[in-house]
Amino acid sequence: MNFAEYPYNTEEVRLPYVVCGIGTCDSQEHMIREQGMCVHQLMFTVSGSGIIRCRGKEYSLPLGTAAVLPRDIPHEYFSADDSDWGLSWVIFSGEGIDSVLDYYGFDGSAPVKLSSLILLEDIFHRCSGIIRTKDKLCIHRASSLLCEMINELYFSASGDRGENDDNRDILTPAMEHIDKNYSSDITLEELAELSGVGREYFCTLFKRKTGMRPFEYIAAIRIREAKKLLAYTELPVAEIGRRVGYEDKSYFGHVFKRYAGMPPTAFRGG
Numbered sequence: 001m002n003f004a005e006y007p008y009n010t011e012e013v014r015l016p017y018v019v020c021g022i023g024t025c026d027s028q029e030h031m032i033r034e035q036g037m038c039v040h041q042l043m044f045t046v047s048g049s050g051i052i053r054c055r056g057k058e059y060s061l062p063l064g065t066a067a068v069l070p071r072d073i074p075h076e077y078f079s080a081d082d083s084d085w086g087l088s089w090v091i092f093s094g095e096g097i098d099s100v101l102d103y104y105g106f107d108g109s110a111p112v113k114l115s116s117l118i119l120l121e122d123i124f125h126r127c128s129g130i131i132r133t134k135d136k137l138c139i140h141r142a143s144s145l146l147c148e149m150i151n152e153l154y155f156s157a158s159g160d161r162g163e164n165d166d167n168r169d170i171l172t173p174a175m176e177h178i179d180k181n182y183s184s185d186i187t188l189e190e191l192a193e194l195s196g197v198g199r200e201y202f203c204t205l206f207k208r209k210t211g212m213r214p215f216e217y218i219a220a221i222r223i224r225e226a227k228k229l230l231a232y233t234e235l236p237v238a239e240i241g242r243r244v245g246y247e248d249k250s251y252f253g254h255v256f257k258r259y260a261g262m263p264p265t266a267f268r269g270g
Contacts, residue, residue, distance in 0.1 A: 002026055005131045007139050014095055017146040019139060021091040022128045028087040030078040039091045040101065041069040042149060043077075044120060047086030052077045054108040064117045066153055068106035070098075075108065088124055092146055104154045115156040116210040122220045122259055123148045125227075129261015152211065170195050171209055174202070178214075182221045183245040188214060222246070223259040230268045237264045 004023030020039050028050065044066035052061055054075040061067055061077070069075050071093075079085035094100075101107070114120055127145035130138050173194040178186060191214060192202040206214050222244040229240045241252030241264075256264045 003128075003132070005128065005134075007131055007134075007142075010093065010139060013139050015140065015143045016096055016100070017092065017094045017143045017150070018097075019090060019092055019127065019131060019142045019146050022089070022124075022131050022142075024086070024088045024128075026086050027084040028077070028079065030076075032076045034074050036073045036075060037069070037071055037091065039093045040071050040097065041089060041091045042153070043067055043069070043087055043089040044114065044117070044124075045086065046088050046117075046121070048084050049080040050077055050085045050087065051080050052111070057109060059111055061111050064114050065111045066114055066120065066156075067108070067111045068101060068150075068153065069108050070101060070106070073108050088121070090124070090127070090146065090149065094143075100150070104150070105157070106150075106153070112153050112157045114153075116152075116212065118217060118220045118224070119211040120149060120152050121224060122212070122216075123152065125223075125259060126261045129257075129267075132262065132266075155211070170197065171202075171205055174206075178218055178221060182218055182225065183243060185245075186218060218245075219255055220259060223256055226252075226256060226264065227260065227267065230264055237268075240264070 002025050004021065006021040007019065010018050010020045024046070026047070043061070045061050045063050047063065049060055049062040052059055052067055052069075052075065054069060054073060060080055062080075123145055127142050127149070130142045130145070135141070174191040177191065177194055188199050188202065192199045195202050195205070197205070203214060206217070210217050212220065226240050226244045229235055229243065230237075235243070237253070238249040241247070241249055246252035246255065253263055256267070260267055
């Protein structure tokens with residue numbers, strides 16, 4: 001799905017985090033900005049892989065990685081292998097935002113390997129859903145979500161999730177089970193059993209790794225798949241809900257709006 005939204009009059013907003021534009025592209029074109037941009041840009045790969053050139057360096061941006069390009073810095077980015085590169089992005093400004101990015105070390109010199117792509121996608125889609133409503137307070141409502149996205153990159157970069165290699169190994173069977181069976185009923189008991197630990201300890205480890213509780217993660221996976229079906233098929237909304245694990249159409253709509261910021265019908269029509 002391709003979209004781009006730009007709120008009006010963001011230059012008049014006095015907030016620490018201001019979303020100036022947000023969008024997703026299934027096939028990102030080669031972009032060259034010899035003077036940079038007048039705002040900052042956060043981007044992350046959702047499919048394929050890209051290359052970024054910035055500050056005299058070149059680095060790849062494969063699936064599960066993100067980058068922040070500061071304002072007024074010349075840069076270039078393009079698909080890594082001439083195939084489709086799916087990219088989600090936010091351009092932003094804010095009172096004191098330069099100091100925040102400087103403190104976090106986001107100077108465009110290196111990408112960030114995300115602790116949880118699903119978590120960042122969840123925050124991103126909630127933010128884009130708010131911006132796409134074009135409500136008069138959408139910029140204010142999106143401000144906290146932009147803050148969450150930047151903080152998530154910082155947590156990923158600094159390793160503050162508290163996970164280690166052992167934890168990743170413990171959770172791998174459960175994560176693979178969710179990815180393959182997200183549309184079926186999944187219980188904490190079976191996930192914990194697959195990981196060889198108790199329920200409470202499993203939930204603790206899972207939250208450390210993903211930043212989400214297990215059922216939040218499952219819902220995020222389901223809504224991600226529902227968005228694909230909404231964007232690329234003409235299946236009825238109720239059928240899409242069933243295919244991703246929600247038999248009740250109303251409940252599917254409720255969960256979808258929670259994670260996407262708008263009802264399924266509005267997402268398809270947008």
